[in-house]
Amino acid sequence: MIAALSQLLIFQLIGEIIARGLELPVPGPVIGMLLLFLTLMVRNGPKPELQSTSQNLLQHLSLLFIPAGTGVIVHLHRIADEWLALLLSLLVSTVVTLAVTALVMQFFNARQSAGE
Amino acid sequence: MAPRINDLWVYLSASPLLGLTLTLIAYQAACWIHRRAKFSPLANPVLIAVSALVALLTVTGTSYQTYFDGAQFVHFLLGPATVALAVPLYTQFRRVRALLVPVVAGLLVGSFTAVASAVLVARFFGASLATQLSLAPKSVTTPIAMGVAERIGGIPSLTAVLVITTGILGAVIGRYLFDALRIRDAAIRGFATGITAHGIGTARAFQESEQAGAFAALAMGMNGLITALLLPVLVPLLQ
Numbered sequence: 001m002i003a004a005l006s007q008l009l010i011f012q013l014i015g016e017i018i019a020r021g022l023e024l025p026v027p028g029p030v031i032g033m034l035l036l037f038l039t040l041m042v043r044n045g046p047k048p049e050l051q052s053t054s055q056n057l058l059q060h061l062s063l064l065f066i067p068a069g070t071g072v073i074v075h076l077h078r079i080a081d082e083w084l085a086l087l088l089s090l091l092v093s094t095v096v097t098l099a100v101t102a103l104v105m106q107f108f109n110a111r112q113s114a115g116e
Numbered sequence: 117m118a119p120r121i122n123d124l125w126v127y128l129s130a131s132p133l134l135g136l137t138l139t140l141i142a143y144q145a146a147c148w149i150h151r152r153a154k155f156s157p158l159a160n161p162v163l164i165a166v167s168a169l170v171a172l173l174t175v176t177g178t179s180y181q182t183y184f185d186g187a188q189f190v191h192f193l194l195g196p197a198t199v200a201l202a203v204p205l206y207t208q209f210r211r212v213r214a215l216l217v218p219v220v221a222g223l224l225v226g227s228f229t230a231v232a233s234a235v236l237v238a239r240f241f242g243a244s245l246a247t248q249l250s251l252a253p254k255s256v257t258t259p260i261a262m263g264v265a266e267r268i269g270g271i272p273s274l275t276a277v278l279v280i281t282t283g284i285l286g287a288v289i290g291r292y293l294f295d296a297l298r299i300r301d302a303a304i305r306g307f308a309t310g311i312t313a314h315g316i317g318t319a320r321a322f323q324e325s326e327q328a329g330a331f332a333a334l335a336m337g338m339n340g341l342i343t344a345l346l347l348p349v350l351v352p353l354l355q
Contacts, residue, residue, distance in 0.1 A: 008196040015199070027263025029198035030344040033337075036202035046203050054200035057193065061315055062161050063143045064194045065258045067187035069166040069280055071273030073173055073180050078247065078274065085241035089251055090278065093234035094285045094312055095293065097255060101226030101308035102299045108218040109304065 004053035011036045129178065135186020142168050155323065160284050160316065166277075194259035198340075201257070205337035208330050215303055222304075223335070226311035227342050228350075230255035235354050249351065250274040253343055254282045257314040260340040268351045279314065286313025287320035302328040310335025 015032030018024065024031070040046055046054070072079070079086060128134045146164035153159035173183055184191070212219050234251045243251070250270035253261040258279045265275035290309045299305055306328030309317040314336045322329030 005196065008199045011199045011202075012195045026344045026348070027198075027260060027267065029195045029263065030260055030341060032195075032199040033202045033205075034341065036199055037205055040202060040206040041209075045206065051203060054203040057197050057200050058204065060143075061197060061257075062147075063140075064190060064197055065162045065276060065280060066139050066143055066165050066169070067184060067191040068194075068258065068262060068273055068276035069162055070169045070173070070183065070187070071180060072166065072277040073170050075271070075274045075277065078244075079277075082243050082247055085238045085243035086247065086251070086278070088241055089234050089238035089243070090254065090282055090285060092237045093230060093251075093254070094282055094289060096233045097226055097230040097312040098286060098290055098293050098308050099297060100229045101222045101311045102294060102297060102304050104225045105218040105222040105304045105307060106299055106301070108221045109215065109301065112217055 001049065001053050001056075004047075004050040007050060008032075008036075008053070008057075011039075129182060132186035132189070135183040136189055137186070138169065138172065138183075139165075139187045139190050158284070158288065160280070160287075162280050162316075163284060166280075194262070198257075198259040198263075201337050201340065204333050208334040208337075212334065218304070219307065219334075222307055222311065223338050223342060226308065226335075227255075227339050227346070230312060230339075231343065231347060231350065232354070245269075246271055247274070248354075251278055252347060252351065252354070254278045255286075255312050255314060256340045256343045257336055260344050264344050264347050268348055280316070283313045283316025286317045290317065290320065291324070303331045306331035307335045311339050314339070 011032035012029050013032075014035060015030065016028030018031050019026055019028040142165040143161065145168070146161040149164055150156075150159045150161045169183070172178075173180065231252050234254055235248050238248050238251050246269070249268050250265055250272075252268065252270065253264040253275060256264065256279065258276050261275050261279045262272040264270075265272045286309060290305070290313065294300075294305050294308070299308075302325045305324065306321040309321045309328070310332030313320070318329060318332040318336050321332035
């Protein structure tokens, strides 16, 4: 577990160095994720230790959101001021994104099947 | 006795121990409630734990900064967890070849729709620029969304709240919407849920079927990556 955790941290560190060094607009951990993904492609998959450590970490992904989520306490004022815009934005955007994504995929899937 | 309790509170409120312990307890209690509610998407563990902690901080008059001094140890793990997303991304990647064209089309159109619709509706109803920018990455998994929000001038902690709310909405609405639109393919239902509602949607999709869950996990990872890459370029166009 320690070796796998170190590996994740090393990829994050490299990602952070690249993001800040090249002044990229992408967060460092995302570049770390991309580099690890490419490494897995080259090496034909993760070692069992990395597989199980990642699984454990991602299984409790919800826990990791709690400190940031509790930050809502600092924004109660803003939310009270803009609650209608926030609520409608989230609601409309969620429905539209679900529908548009699914319909676009359905369209291309039908076209692909018809072409075969 | 009273002064001693007072001393104890002075110690505890200044130490990171309390914030960290309370976060872990709140999470476990919320998971217990989630199980008791038969994994209903409405009993979302993050929603429950955050509500409990907000109530507790308000009642005890504790500042968020004091709480976060302890909770930051949990928060820090979002970085390695983001890197770890590469593993399920790799595992799912090989299943995609057969559906490559619909997947790429769904990803590009869905990712753009998620950002543009949120920002435009918020602007139409008069939200401030900081709020609009905090809304932009709301369909992406929290660790990535917070990083992106910081980069484009949004408020990361507000984004975290909006991301979690979006996830709950998407998980609740998805099934009824797809049935109404007569979309039956599990891969498409899962992928659209993952694009819109990231990890919370993915958890929901796994309850529907294994295939829906796998495609939702793939969509979550790909959308996180593409939004992180494209949003900073897209933001000047939306302003």
